[in-house]
Amino acid sequence: AAGTGRRGQPPDPLRERAVDVLDANWTGASTVPSRTLYPHQWSWDSAFIAIGLRHVSPLRAQSELETLLSAQWGDGRIPHIVFNPDIALDAYFPSPDFWRSSTAGRAAGAPPAVQTSGIVQPPVHALAAWLVHRADPALSRSRGFLYRVYPALAAWHRYLLHRRDLGGGGLVSVVHPWEQGMDNSPCWDAPLSRITPAEPGAFRRADLTHGAADDRPTDLDYGRYVRLAADYRDGRYADGAGEFAVEDPSFNALLAASEHALARIACELGAAGTARHARAERLTAALVGRLWDPEAGMFFCRDVRGGGLIREYGVSGLIPLILPALPRTVVRALLATVRGPHFGLGDGVRLAPSYDLLGPAFDPHRYWRGPAWFNTNWLLERGLRLHGEHARAARLRAALLDAADTSDFAEYVDPYTGAGCGARGFGWTAALTLDLLD
Numbered sequence: 001a002a003g004t005g006r007r008g009q010p011p012d013p014l015r016e017r018a019v020d021v022l023d024a025n026w027t028g029a030s031t032v033p034s035r036t037l038y039p040h041q042w043s044w045d046s047a048f049i050a051i052g053l054r055h056v057s058p059l060r061a062q063s064e065l066e067t068l069l070s071a072q073w074g075d076g077r078i079p080h081i082v083f084n085p086d087i088a089l090d091a092y093f094p095s096p097d098f099w100r101s102s103t104a105g106r107a108a109g110a111p112p113a114v115q116t117s118g119i120v121q122p123p124v125h126a127l128a129a130w131l132v133h134r135a136d137p138a139l140s141r142s143r144g145f146l147y148r149v150y151p152a153l154a155a156w157h158r159y160l161l162h163r164r165d166l167g168g169g170g171l172v173s174v175v176h177p178w179e180q181g182m183d184n185s186p187c188w189d190a191p192l193s194r195i196t197p198a199e200p201g202a203f204r205r206a207d208l209t210h211g212a213a214d215d216r217p218t219d220l221d222y223g224r225y226v227r228l229a230a231d232y233r234d235g236r237y238a239d240g241a242g243e244f245a246v247e248d249p250s251f252n253a254l255l256a257a258s259e260h261a262l263a264r265i266a267c268e269l270g271a272a273g274t275a276r277h278a279r280a281e282r283l284t285a286a287l288v289g290r291l292w293d294p295e296a297g298m299f300f301c302r303d304v305r306g307g308g309l310i311r312e313y314g315v316s317g318l319i320p321l322i323l324p325a326l327p328r329t330v331v332r333a334l335l336a337t338v339r340g341p342h343f344g345l346g347d348g349v350r351l352a353p354s355y356d357l358l359g360p361a362f363d364p365h366r367y368w369r370g371p372a373w374f375n376t377n378w379l380l381e382r383g384l385r386l387h388g389e390h391a392r393a394a395r396l397r398a399a400l401l402d403a404a405d406t407s408d409f410a411e412y413v414d415p416y417t418g419a420g421c422g423a424r425g426f427g428w429t430a431a432l433t434l435d436l437l438d
């Protein structure tokens with residue numbers, strides 16, 4: 001067990017329950033998002049989990065990231081899933097026999113001994129590594145933690161910036177909705193509509209064994225997810241040819257935030273961080289230049305293959321608030337959008353929904369088409385604090401803790417009622433609860 005009450009403080013029951021969730025989801029080297037729905041290691045889940053774990057066991061938090069990085073591909077990509085060989089193949093779909101990383105991914109440098117997926121997830125890792133280091137710098141230094149992870153994180157960012165700038169404007173494109181992490185967001189509906197779905201009989205959805213069909217993506221969505229992933233695999237995971245390429249505000253904002261973190265890591269290791277801070281600022285400027293719509297007061301996704309901005313209000317468009325170099329006018333307008341009728345934060349709902357409350361596709365229970373998620377709200381809480389909105393940040397923090405408590409650390413919640421949906425005992429919900437409590 002990771003231990004309970006903090007030194008000198010009375011035990012907090014919510015903290016203890018969150019620690020229990022992380023203990024129950026710990027496999028010995030990393031943490032699963034959910035024992036039932038997601039029984040392997042997921043990339044951005046692990047980054048958020050490490051951010052919470054650092055308050056309980058800095059050593060385990062370091063291991064979480066090290067385990068993920070040990071599955072990094074030679075071209076620098078960090079796969080979105082690292083498969084646990086002890087779990088039955090049919091426990092999660094798509095399984096290793098679908099991705100075939102060690103054969104189809106050989107040219108891209110997939111590791112021979114561990115099975116992974118071939119797509120990526122948002123780059124929260126350098127930010128996580130820096131926060132984990134800060135939790136116990138002495139332990140980190142004694143283990144050479146930053147010294148060992150820095151080259152891997154630098155290669156990861158290099159992969160994204162050099163192989164994934166498919167729009168040519170200095171931003172990274174995702175080539176699959178699973179890469180951005182908000183799988184069935186209405187933001188993807190237009191670019192996905194051009195994709196011919198795989199035959200329904202060609203695959204079996206394991207998620208419906210554990211999740212309610214009304215809370216999950218539809219079969220039609222899955223047909224398209226499978227088609228895109230199979231085409232990428234059949235092209236040996238080479239970048240640039242796929243039919244789906246989207247520049248997403250959250251993915252790119254997390255890369256910029258992580259680049260700032262990498263600059264701090266470089267300084268800690270005795271190198272200069274200036275070039276990295278400058279790169280993070282260039283990314284911020286590219287985000288504003290390519291994805292900001294001043295009239296709407298919102299960041300939108302850009303459909304690189306179809307052309308133009310996708311004018312859907314997804315929570316992804318609020319995440320650039322985490323960036324320190326965001327122009328003041330943009331910050332002001334974005335804060336108004338957070339409070340306004342599309343997201344209603346503090347005025348209608350206590351947690352930001354994943355999608356536009358006014359949008360025709362809004363559904364308070366269906367995954368990323370409306371429910372409120374803990375990771376996105378945790379990022380917003382940081383963004384609010386960064387830009388001096390302390391009272392709003394405090395209210396959001398209280399609402400997050402309340403929802404985690406009453407939903408038993410649900411995967412996501414109904415933004416109006418706070419009722420839990422999806423998996424319970426969810427990894428990043430517990431971890432980010434710990435981070436907010438500390």
Ligand code: 9WN
Pocket residue numbers: 033038042044045080178181182183207
């Ligand atoms: C596909 C693990 C992951 C999260 C994603 C979330 C969901 C997977 C799925 O679960 O995606 O990667 O099978 O639905 O959308 O953000 O990382 O928790």
